[in-house]
Amino acid sequence: MNPGRIRIIAVGKVRKGWVREGVEVYRRRLPGLTIVELKDSDPAREAQAVRAELRSDEQLITLSEEGRPFRSVELAAHLGHCGSDRLAFVIGGADGLDPALRARARWQLSLSALTFPHELARLLLLEQLYRAQTILQGGPYHRE
Structure with a gap:
């Protein structure tokens, strides 16, 4: 998994200071990973x-509570199998993602059966991407 080949496209801005701090911690740990923030609107405009x-060369991955749940080790393996593909993880706004956009996704990821605010989903996704990278590198971060 190469963080330079991963982008997070997120609807909305991170407004809570403690979430912003956490996002910055993981951005430093994942050099090359890019986060693009889009203006919130209705799902069709988003x-x-x-x-x-x-x-055109990115594989779309949407985050959705209806998506596929992974254990951290499984997510790491799945990302490892993506090889040199460019991945774009999309986090929707408060009203969720447009069904047509979800249908276009290569796969959908569920961080949990619970629903999270988009700010927290961004932080959780970053943490899991960092954990996946560490697992793939055989590092000590992950403990089962």
Whole structure:
């Protein structure tokens, strides 16, 4: 897994200071990873903005409570199998993602069966990406 080949496209800004601090910790741990923030609106307009932001060589991965749940080790293996693919993880706004955009995704990821605010979902995704990288590198961060 190469963080330089991963982007997070997120609807909305991180406003809570403690979440911003956590996001910055993981951004430093994942050099090269990019986060793009889009203006929140309604799901159709947000989907249009996501499609405009997606690069032609990126695989779309949407976050959704209906997505596939992974254990951390499974997510690491799945990301490891993506090889040199460019990945764009998309986190929707308060009203969720447009169904047509979700249908276009290569796969959908569930961080939990619970629903999280988009700010917290961003922090959780970053933590799991860092954990996956550490697992793939055989590092000591992950403990089962």
